Amino acid sequence: MTTIRAAVVQFEHTAGDKQANFAKIELFARRAAQQQVEILAFPECCITGYWFLRNLTRSQLLDLAEAVPDGPSTRRLLALSRQHNMLLGAGLVELDGDRMYNTYVVAMPNGQHQRHRKIQAFENDHISAGNEYTVFDTPRGVRVGVLICYDNNIIENVRLTALEGAEILLAPHQTGGCNSVSPYGMKPIDPLLWHNRITDPQSLRAQLLGDKGKAWIMRWLPSRAHDNGMFLLFSNGVGVDDDEIRTGNAMILDPYGRTLAETNEPSDDMVVANLDLSLIPQSTGQRWLRARRPSLYAPLTVATGIEQDTRVVRFAEVSTPCHDPAQPERHAEAEQDSLNGAFV
Numbered sequence: 001m002t003t004i005r006a007a008v009v010q011f012e013h014t015a016g017d018k019q020a021n022f023a024k025i026e027l028f029a030r031r032a033a034q035q036q037v038e039i040l041a042f043p044e045c046c047i048t049g050y051w052f053l054r055n056l057t058r059s060q061l062l063d064l065a066e067a068v069p070d071g072p073s074t075r076r077l078l079a080l081s082r083q084h085n086m087l088l089g090a091g092l093v094e095l096d097g098d099r100m101y102n103t104y105v106v107a108m109p110n111g112q113h114q115r116h117r118k119i120q121a122f123e124n125d126h127i128s129a130g131n132e133y134t135v136f137d138t139p140r141g142v143r144v145g146v147l148i149c150y151d152n153n154i155i156e157n158v159r160l161t162a163l164e165g166a167e168i169l170l171a172p173h174q175t176g177g178c179n180s181v182s183p184y185g186m187k188p189i190d191p192l193l194w195h196n197r198i199t200d201p202q203s204l205r206a207q208l209l210g211d212k213g214k215a216w217i218m219r220w221l222p223s224r225a226h227d228n229g230m231f232l233l234f235s236n237g238v239g240v241d242d243d244e245i246r247t248g249n250a251m252i253l254d255p256y257g258r259t260l261a262e263t264n265e266p267s268d269d270m271v272v273a274n275l276d277l278s279l280i281p282q283s284t285g286q287r288w289l290r291a292r293r294p295s296l297y298a299p300l301t302v303a304t305g306i307e308q309d310t311r312v313v314r315f316a317e318v319s320t321p322c323h324d325p326a327q328p329e330r331h332a333e334a335e336q337d338s339l340n341g342a343f344v
Contacts, residue, residue, distance in 0.1 A: 002278045004142055006039040006168070006231070007032045008261075010250040011268040012239030015049035016064060018073060022047060025090055026080060028270050033084040035272050038140055041235040042090040044149050044172040045102060047073050050123070051174065051242035053093065058126045065095035068105055069113045077107035085109045087138055089170050089235075091148065099128045104146050104172055110139045116146035119157060122311040129310065133157070135164040142167050142277065145230075149173045150310060152224055156300065162228035162289065167280055169225070173236040176213040176247025181316065187212050189245040197266050204266050213247030214264065222257030229255045229285030231275045238268065255283035 009028045014020045025042055032040045044050060048064050056064070068074045073092050081088045087108050094103035094115065102118035117130025135145040145166030151157045152171050161169060177189040189212055193204040208214065217234075225232040231254055238248030251262035252273040260273035280286055308316075 002276065004039060004140055004168075004275045004277065005035070005037050005272065006041070006233055006252060006275050007035070007037040007270050007272040008041045008233045008235040008250045008252055009268075009270045010043065010236050010238040010246075010248040010263065011046065012246075013043075013046050013049050013237060013241070015052040015242060017049070018047055021049070022073070022076060024268065025077075025088075028268075029080050029084050029086065029088065031270060032272070033086060037086060037272060039087045039138075039142075039144075039168065039233070040089070041170045041172060041233045042088070043235045043237045044091040044104065044118075044174045045093065045123075046172075046237070047090055047092040049241075050237065051244055053123045053127070055242075056124060056126075061093060061100055061124060061126050062095065065093040065100045067096070068092075068094045068103060068115050071095075074105050074107070074113060077105055078111060078113060081107040081109045082111065087140065087144075089146065089172065091172055093127070100126055101130055102127055102148060103130075104148050104170070106136075106144070106146065106170070108139055112139075114146070116148060118148040118151060120148075120150035120154060120310040122150065122309075122314040125311070133160055133164060135161055135166045144168045144170060146170045146172075149175060150314070152221070155224070155227075158224045158228055162230055162285070166230055167277060168231045168233065168275065169228075171221075171224075171232055171234045173234065174241060174246055175236060176208070176217065176249065177241075177245040179244070184211070186216050189213075189247070191240065191243075191245055194239055194245045194266070201266065205264070207245075208247045208249065208266060209264060214249040217247075217249055222253055222259075225253040225255060225285070226257030226283075227285045227288065229280055229283035229287075229289060231255060231280075238266065255280050255285060 089106045091104045094101045104116045106114040116134035121129045143165045145161035178186045180186040189207045197204045234251045237246035252260045261271035263269040
């Protein structure tokens, strides 16, 4: 197979209302099937809702979380995948033993499933970080990887996914309109602009396409596809997400970082593109991968002392380096705790 038909969705979820959110998933799956889509990617935590998670107690999270694959949402995704003969990915809160994860479930029409646990999780103190990369072969004969939102910000995560052979990267997000501490990063969007989007569409559109949304995304996202020679399926939330406004901008990028399809609509939407897999072998990123010199990269695996838990980095008012070469053992131990899902 040299061509595969893929689609990405943006939609406004309802916090905690799995039935309402799944109704949208089923609607878009039907639309995608009518367009002969073979891979369909939905946003991060679109089944459960996202930003409200940070305010939930452990008990409230447990009420929301589900097992994978034995929980009702995964079973429902698998049934939908079989019904439409389509690979489907969607996000939820997973419960495994006494741990919970921000998890993306990929359902395949042959009844198989994969799950990716967000490596850079920060949504709630009771949500653990994953510590494995997720790359797998699909019934369509293509190799797929998954990285959730902040996972994609860390270039090593994307590079390792590419080195494991991913040809297509599913990149589900809930981003845009975030309150970044970076002076030239994202900033919040006034909720009134979203609520007035019918009467004043231009004011909202300027925010969605500007530095609070698409302009910020396009500074870095295309490089993940280009530098690693893979297709990238960017799905995202749009509209109200607790006290923030997500910017949508769902898009499909090719291995050169070029935009194959995109939507800038301030509403639920889907875009579709044909992925020509023959572009991958001689893409710039794949040629760069072949030119790597791994013998020089050992320092990448050594803790420097500036590493912090993603929660600290994400919510810190001021980012301060903590390099302390006199205590390398403490830094290495903290880094290992982070990889094991502990809070540091």
